[in-house]
Amino acid sequence: MREKGVILLSGGIDSTVTLYLAKKYKIECFALIFDYNQRHKKEIFYALKNAKKLNVPYRLLRINLGWGGSALTDPRMKLPQRKIKRGIPSTYVPGRNLIFLSFAFSLAEVIKAKKIFIGAHTQDYSGYPDCRGEFLNSFQVSANLGIKEKGIEIVAPLLDKNKAEIIRLGLSLGVDFSQTWSCYKGKKFPCLKCDSCRFRMEGFKKVGIGDPLLAKRKVKSRRF
Numbered sequence: 001m002r003e004k005g006v007i008l009l010s011g012g013i014d015s016t017v018t019l020y021l022a023k024k025y026k027i028e029c030f031a032l033i034f035d036y037n038q039r040h041k042k043e044i045f046y047a048l049k050n051a052k053k054l055n056v057p058y059r060l061l062r063i064n065l066g067w068g069g070s071a072l073t074d075p076r077m078k079l080p081q082r083k084i085k086r087g088i089p090s091t092y093v094p095g096r097n098l099i100f101l102s103f104a105f106s107l108a109e110v111i112k113a114k115k116i117f118i119g120a121h122t123q124d125y126s127g128y129p130d131c132r133g134e135f136l137n138s139f140q141v142s143a144n145l146g147i148k149e150k151g152i153e154i155v156a157p158l159l160d161k162n163k164a165e166i167i168r169l170g171l172s173l174g175v176d177f178s179q180t181w182s183c184y185k186g187k188k189f190p191c192l193k194c195d196s197c198r199f200r201m202e203g204f205k206k207v208g209i210g211d212p213l214l215a216k217r218k219v220k221s222r223r224f
Contacts, residue, residue, distance in 0.1 A: 002028040004113035005155070006104045009033050009058070011047035013200065014119030014158055016180050017170040021157055022117050023054055024173060030111060031058035032104055036065045036093070038072050039079070040186030049179055061103060069094045072184060079184050079194050088127035089195055091184060097130035101139055101154065109149045121158040121166065133159055163203030171207075178212040190214065 005027040009015045022029050033047045044060070051058040068074035071090040080089050097120065104116045120131035129135060133156070140154045158166050170177065182200040183190040190197050190213065204211045 002026055003115065004028045004030065004108075004111055005115040005117055006108045006111075006113050007031045007056070007117045008100050008104060008119070009047045009051060010119070011043035011045065011050070011181050012119070012196075013163070013170065013177065013180050013182060013203075014121060014166060015047070016050050016119075016177075017166050017173065017175055018117050018119040018157060019050060019054065019056065020170065020173040020175050022115075022155075023056075027115065027117075029054075029056045029117075030107065030113065031056050032100070032107060033058055033060045034100060034103075035060060035062045036073065036096070038093075038186075039075070040072070040181065040184050042183075042186040043181045046179055046181045053179075059107070063099070065093065065096075065099075088129065091195060092128055095130070097128075097135075098139065101143070105143045105147060105152060108152050109147050112149065114151055115153050115155050117155045117157070119158055120156045121161055121163075163199050164206035167203050167207050176212070178215070180213065 005022055007019050007022060007029050009019055009031040019029065019031065031051045033044060033051070035041065035044055048058070065073050070093040071077040071079050072093055077090055080091065097118065101116065101118070108116055118136070120136065122131055136154050136156055144150050144152060161169070167177070182196045184194040184196050185191045192201065200211065
């Protein structure tokens, strides 16, 4: 009987590579996909496509984070368009991974999964506090104190990798990156200006290949 795992799947590069990696290690995966009224709802489309492609059962949860506090959920806030730098960006969603992981622990307890996979990773310019190892380790301890089925582990296999390393890993696993979405604006084509687009473009540049998402949509990547 294969080990079960809950995968937090967003449709972006990191969570998609994490899903493929879990499948490689024969984990019986169950995906959790969240609609939290994010600007880039388009990522949900790609999350669903990858779950279906890999025959992974999934649950799409709609939650209301209507109090704002993030450029991803509050239309009154402008998305940052700046050079990559340190600090917590306005695209940080307060408590997002804490909320997502809480749902994941609840599901894992019900289906008797012992692993929860998350695509969190920390680069030098990443300022999201809920993507750091110390948070994930601490939350794992706290969550297990409050549930009946003990011993559920948070697995963050990409934690110490940068975007280029994640892309290389994904290529070795057969990930089709044209079926992933990163742009925070969530329009027809990537904006190539927001932080997420810049991180993605820089990653593919370091790998030495073009982004197949841009090639497929005939979007010309420009210098930044």
